[in-house]
Amino acid sequence: MEGKMDSSRSAAEIADLLGAWPRGGGPLYRRLADTLRELIDQGTLTPGERLPSERALAAALRISRTTVVSAYDSLRSTGILDSRQGSGTRISSRVAPVRSDGWTASGNGNPMYRNLFQREEGLISTACLSTPALPGVEEAIREVVAEDLPALMAEGSYHPSGLPALRQAIADHYGGRGLPTTPDQIVVTNGAHQAVNLVSQLYLRKGSPVVVEDPGFAGCLDLMGDRGARFVPVPLDDQGIDGTGVRRAVAEHAPHLIYTMPSYHNPTGTMMSVARRRELGELSARHGVPVLEDSAYTGMRVADEPPPLAAFAPRGAEVITVESLSKIGWAGLRVGWLRAPAEMALRLSRRKVLADLAGPLLDQAVTVRLLGRYDELSRQRSDMLREALDHMEELLREALPSWEWKRPDGGAALWVRLPGVDARAYVQVALCHDVDLVPGAIMSAHTDGRHSECFRLPFAYERATQEELVWRLARAWRELDRYGPVAEEPVRLVV
Amino acid sequence: MEGKMDSSRSAAEIADLLGAWPRGGGPLYRRLADTLRELIDQGTLTPGERLPSERALAAALRISRTTVVSAYDSLRSTGILDSRQGSGTRISSRVAPVRSDGWTASGNGNPMYRNLFQREEGLISTACLSTPALPGVEEAIREVVAEDLPALMAEGSYHPSGLPALRQAIADHYGGRGLPTTPDQIVVTNGAHQAVNLVSQLYLRKGSPVVVEDPGFAGCLDLMGDRGARFVPVPLDDQGIDGTGVRRAVAEHAPHLIYTMPSYHNPTGTMMSVARRRELGELSARHGVPVLEDSAYTGMRVADEPPPLAAFAPRGAEVITVESLSKIGWAGLRVGWLRAPAEMALRLSRRKVLADLAGPLLDQAVTVRLLGRYDELSRQRSDMLREALDHMEELLREALPSWEWKRPDGGAALWVRLPGVDARAYVQVALCHDVDLVPGAIMSAHTDGRHSECFRLPFAYERATQEELVWRLARAWRELDRYGPVAEEPVRLVV
Structure with missing residues (x-):
């Protein structure tokens, strides 16, 4: 139940918690500072906890180091962060401790359901494997x-x-x-x-x-x-x-x-x-x-x-x-x-x-x-899923030929592997293209970054959504390919 | 979460847990043994736990001591109970320990919801303050x-x-x-x-x-x-x-x-x-x-x-x-x-x-x-409650003039005091008259038997049920009055 008091999370874990932080108006450093502040107010980040270095967080978020420096500075100026020589940047112990919500108790800091609370217009969220209601339900x-x-x-x-x-x-x-x-x-x-x-x-x-x-x-x-x-x-x-x-x-x-x-x-x-x-x-x-x-x-x-x-x-x-x-x-x-x-x-x-x-x-x-x-519901749902899967595989094979996955036996998602690429970095780019992805490392009880090349991709969308989704994913993929794992500020500002 | 391992419950607490045990067929000692066995199988009573003496349990259940002796004997003969000179009767540690359900973790051993699992034909249960649905719900x-x-x-x-x-x-x-x-x-x-x-x-x-x-x-x-x-x-x-x-x-x-x-x-x-x-x-x-x-x-x-x-x-x-x-x-x-x-x-x-x-x-x-x-629902419900309360108070004043209560400001129950009488004893008698009552001691975080003279009596029943309920309660009250707190076997067998 209790938040971590003296642990430090990796830059990648902080990036997961920050979620769709770049969305909205105003300068980028301010949006980052505001989102960090929210995580502290909510008790997700706790007093005394150490934050990653400016360089590490910048790399994880694919933004310039100066943006992170400005964000940390502004939080320091209001007494929310402390920096001491040699001990890095910590959340000030003068910040009133808040009750933890147990949200991060598993050590994973699960951002999977984050989007349920932060609904963003125009964002395609892949957090839940939702499927449209079948007509039989309304009849029942x-x-x-x-x-x-x-x-x-x-x-x-x-x-x-x-x-x-x-x-x-x-x-x-x-x-x-x-x-x-x-x-x-x-x-x-x-x-x-x-x-x-x-x-x-x-x-x-x-x-x-x-x-x-x-x-x-x-x-x-x-x-x-x-x-x-x-x-x-x-x-x-x-x-x-x-x-x-x-x-x-x-x-x-x-x-x-x-x-x-x-x-x-x-x-x-x-x-x-x-x-x-x-x-x-x-x-x-x-x-x-x-x-x-x-x-x-x-x-x-x-x-x-x-x-x-x-x-x-x-x-x-x-x-x-x-x-x-x-x-x-x-x-x-x-x-x-x-x-x-x-x-x-x-x-x-x-x-x-x-x-x-x-x-x-x-x-x-x-x-x-x-x-x-x-039996009728299961047949309808299964037919619907097979059709959606076929179409999704076709779209992905065409637009993202280097991606790897095994055709699933059932369910509503693909487990996609990005050979040689850290999925968390790709998740950050995808966010800029209005897709909220769940990185594979979240789907593991290991904390050693296993499944770092994977992410979960739901496919049970209507055709038009599938096509829009794959189009955005392909744009994000090309951007990652072009600018590498750490992009400069201008790229982010294009969004 | 864990069951008590070496504590002992009072006879009154065991009586609460036993609930409507005398109902059903067969000799009384067998029904008591079977119900104790069920509580052990369910993990409510745990291996190593001490049971009350035969005399104490007999008094709490208002049955003869020989019935409890026979029940304990039959459980001893199958290895479920152990008795050792000077240390009383315990649940055998050879009984496979079962996972506790946390049901009794509060120390109260709450029998309030027991009746939800053991629906008995013909029993009036007062465990829940249920109220009939208002017509507005169906319209909505x-x-x-x-x-x-x-x-x-x-x-x-x-x-x-x-x-x-x-x-x-x-x-x-x-x-x-x-x-x-x-x-x-x-x-x-x-x-x-x-x-x-x-x-x-x-x-x-x-x-x-x-x-x-x-x-x-x-x-x-x-x-x-x-x-x-x-x-x-x-x-x-x-x-x-x-x-x-x-x-x-x-x-x-x-x-x-x-x-x-x-x-x-x-x-x-x-x-x-x-x-x-x-x-x-x-x-x-x-x-x-x-x-x-x-x-x-x-x-x-x-x-x-x-x-x-x-x-x-x-x-x-x-x-x-x-x-x-x-x-x-x-x-x-x-x-x-x-x-x-x-x-x-x-x-x-x-x-x-x-x-x-x-x-x-x-x-x-x-x-x-x-x-x-x-507002309409609240008015309807309040009118209904006032009417039910008036009628219930009238019935009780007539049939049970020695009972005491304060007219409630709202809600659906009376908090009744039985001057000079242990409500748990009355609850046992009421059970024989097909009413399941919740004794006052259950409604307290104290474990010192406070509110022992009180019990909760819901009143939001239809008129016919109110009348049947009060008639049964009055019969039980007369029986308690006539035979005192410990009755002999024949009284129980009348049921």
């Missing part, structure tokens, strides 16, 4: 209002585990996918994200080792980091998280939890093979390590998709499966769920009571009806 | 579906702080109540409960002193206890939390937060006076102690109601106001919000991202429309 809502409303309004009490009809529908849904399930194994949540949060609350405490995929989904790394978990990152191959790596991690670290995204991995789009699912299930049973299977993207398939990992787990394995209809149906619905052994489901539903008592009834009733047309 | 839902749906479905991104139109509507709503507010001060949450949780996450950590009302709302005491907060309970008078008590608590404990329910206090129904609101606001400004004003019941007035406490706070005070439409409109909606200084609202919305990314859009759009008819 209208059916609920036409047919279910009186019964819903008469519900006299809260349902912390979820509306009974929905728990039954979810259990039946798993039954139909080869995973026999009873309603008491289900807890309905406010999206898959809350389900992962509740599981983290139950299984992780300060210092708990947790096996995670590397790269992995920054949103969930964030919330586990916020609980103080200690990450044990394991790489992926094209069948999913590496089995040998997981076995070694279990032997060496006795993890409290293994967190994986089998269908489909975010950000790489990898689908975990049946063999790997079986291997993880057996490992859970043999070593008594619970597995959290986050399948928020299930049903968004480019190729065929096997049943959940839980379906391959032998007796004695503890697998918790998390899903949602946010991606397949509509992000605005915010209904997800978890499936766990019944006694764990009961305990998780008590965490739900502490979190927010229970979920809203209307959205749960809509979800009952959406599950009734799940 | 139909309007949203008729008019707002296409725009909602086109929303391309998450809104962690809330749908912009709703934040604006809430800001305007406060403006109209004498509390000028900008939308960036608002964070929309999944009910008032989540708002209190987010504030606790930001302000409280393990050991943080927090001033709370005594008695207070067990649901929120629970979630603060789950964060490891240290409670500093301050009593109330008929103007609200005692000002002198708060000043003394601030001087002695330097609390990180003052948690209060000014409109209306749960469980007493007290409305905080304007003078007391002003006093607390000034205290916050002078000592730099933030105040969390939980007004989940605002608008449910028996008498007139002043503006929020925040409206009386001078410059420099940090007051966070929490509200919801769950009580006034419909509990199934689960839309609440908080109003805070803008920089704190930003930090709280980041906690919202970690919790569940953002709230559902449909319910937020419905809330926009409900705020447009807030």
Whole structure:
């Protein structure tokens, strides 16, 4: 929860936190000073913390050193920064300490959701893998209002585990996918994200080792980091998280939890093979390590998709499966769920009571009806994704032939590699071309700059947006190519 | 988070946890053994924990000692309990330790929400102060579906702080109540409960002193206890939390937060006076102690109601106001919000991202429309409550003339005092008459059995339910009167 008091972040990490700072009017140094000031006011940067040198920050932001010098000077003149010979520039300890928001607790300082708070006109943000609502959702809502409303309004009490009809529908849904399930194994949540949060609350405490995929989904790394978990990152191959790596991690670290995204991995789009699912299930049973299977993207398939990992787990394995209809149906619905052994489901539903008592009834009733047309939704969404992927790959191959990626098995993003180029530098250039990208280093529990050549590129946009996006990305790429990793002021001012 | 390992709970606390255990078939000792077994399986009772003596538990449950002896014997024979000369009966350390759910972390072992998980046919549960949905809610839902749906479905991104139109509507709503507010001060949450949780996450950590009302709302005491907060309970008078008590608590404990329910206090129904609101606001400004004003019941007035406490706070005070439409409109909606200084609202919305990314859009759009008819809803709800209160008071005065209560200023419950009688004993008898009551001791951060003569009695039921409830309560009261605090087996078997 507490901000870092005496640590120092790298220039690249500060650049991530600064986000779209050059946007807006006025001199560049002032915009930089103002954005630094905001980060201090918000408690993201804390009193006593050391800032990078002028030279390092200038390089990371691709601006001239004099701009950073002017920005630091102006903050020094108002007592916000201190500089002492030999100890560099620090945030003044006279700045009133503010409560930290835990936002940077994971050590990553996740800028992925930054854009949700700083909406910028004209900027294409790639922070969220949002997909447009399918028409079936609107139909389901209208059916609920036409047919279910009186019964819903008469519900006299809260349902912390979820509306009974929905728990039954979810259990039946798993039954139909080869995973026999009873309603008491289900807890309905406010999206898959809350389900992962509740599981983290139950299984992780300060210092708990947790096996995670590397790269992995920054949103969930964030919330586990916020609980103080200690990450044990394991790489992926094209069948999913590496089995040998997981076995070694279990032997060496006795993890409290293994967190994986089998269908489909975010950000790489990898689908975990049946063999790997079986291997993880057996490992859970043999070593008594619970597995959290986050399948928020299930049903968004480019190729065929096997049943959940839980379906391959032998007796004695503890697998918790998390899903949602946010991606397949509509992000605005915010209904997800978890499936766990019944006694764990009961305990998780008590965490739900502490979190927010229970979920809203209307959205749960809509979800009952959406599950009734799940196959149709999944087919529509998958067709839409395949088409968008084909078009995006075509555009990228043409405009950015040196970029590398593996065609994903599902999900809504490409994991792009920029051979020989630091993606963070490219992210800075892309910002000047009105695209907010998430650099690969953010998608890792490692703090050694791994995946520095990669970034995540969502592709599930309409054609016109795809074309505009790739056009901007190509312009930014040419600029990076022409001016190298550190550009001079005039380039920035063109924006 | 961790269960108690070597503590021992009082017989009364075990009785609270056992809940409606005598219900169902089979011999009484078996039902008791089975329910104890369930509590162990769920991790509520933990290996190594000592159980009360047979005599003490028998007295607390109002059953014969031989029943408890038989129950303990049967659990000993299967290795679940251990008894050693001189050290009493303990849960065997050979029982596999299970992960605790944090349910009992506050030390209270809150059975208030137990009934949400154990729905019993024919039982009248008083655990939640639910109120039936008002017709305006259904109208608002139909309007949203008729008019707002296409725009909602086109929303391309998450809104962690809330749908912009709703934040604006809430800001305007406060403006109209004498509390000028900008939308960036608002964070929309999944009910008032989540708002209190987010504030606790930001302000409280393990050991943080927090001033709370005594008695207070067990649901929120629970979630603060789950964060490891240290409670500093301050009593109330008929103007609200005692000002002198708060000043003394601030001087002695330097609390990180003052948690209060000014409109209306749960469980007493007290409305905080304007003078007391002003006093607390000034205290916050002078000592730099933030105040969390939980007004989940605002608008449910028996008498007139002043503006929020925040409206009386001078410059420099940090007051966070929490509200919801769950009580006034419909509990199934689960839309609440908080109003805070803008920089704190930003930090709280980041906690919202970690919790569940953002709230559902449909319910937020419905809330926009409900705020447009807030005065009408509040008037309807208040009329309904006054009528229900009048009738309930009349029924109680006639059937239970020795009971004492103060007519509440608002809210939906009476705080009843049973002169000379331990409410926990009465709760046990009431259970046999199919009423699940919440004993007063649960509603306190003190663990010394304060408020032992009191219990919370919701009154916002339809007339027929009120009459049935009072009839059952009166039967239970006569039984307690006739057989005293410890009844013999045959009385229990009558049920």
